[in-house]
Amino acid sequence: MNTVTELITPKALVRFMLYTDVNRQTAKTIGAAVWMDSDTVLGPAYACGTEHDLIFPEIDTVRQTYVVAMAPVTRQIPGTDGSDSPVLLATIYLARQEQSIRYADLSGTPGTVARFPRQQN
Numbered sequence: 494m495n496t497v498t499e500l501i502t503p504k505a506l507v508r509f510m511l512y513t514d515v516n517r518q519t520a521k522t523i524g525a526a527v528w529m530d531s532d533t534v535l536g537p538a539y540a541c542g543t544e545h546d547l548i549f550p551e552i553d554t555v556r557q558t559y560v561v562a563m564a565p566v567t568r569q570i571p572g573t574d575g576s577d578s579p580v581l582l583a584t585i586y587l588a589r590q591e592q593s594i595r596y597a598d599l600s601g602t603p604g605t606v607a608r609f610p611r612q613q614n
Contacts, residue, residue: 505531505581506573509549512562512588520586523549534583539565544590558590 507529510520533539541564546556563586569579 503531503581504528505534505567505583506570507534507583507585509547510584510586511549511552511559512586512592515592517562517586517588523552523587529583531581531583534565534585535567539585545587547587559587560590562586562588 508526566584572578
């Protein structure tokens, strides 16, 4: 049963993308989309340059350190339950830690953060 807190906590559907080249021009979807508290997704936890120990079973056998390579990209999508209520979709672009070291700057300084890379299948 849902608690009052669960009913009023804003949620976001989060999907992860992994940059597949060092110049951040192409990325592929990794993992399944997950529900997360929107304050967490949009707050400092997933700010550009933050590190996260994650495992994506389709590409990892053990936990890897991933770095958020750009600020989360957000948009509204139709409700996933068939309702008219829009849902916040947040896309988080990641890079493997060893790959992110090659980036000049992940802080969001203009000109250093790639925008909307081509998606690989």
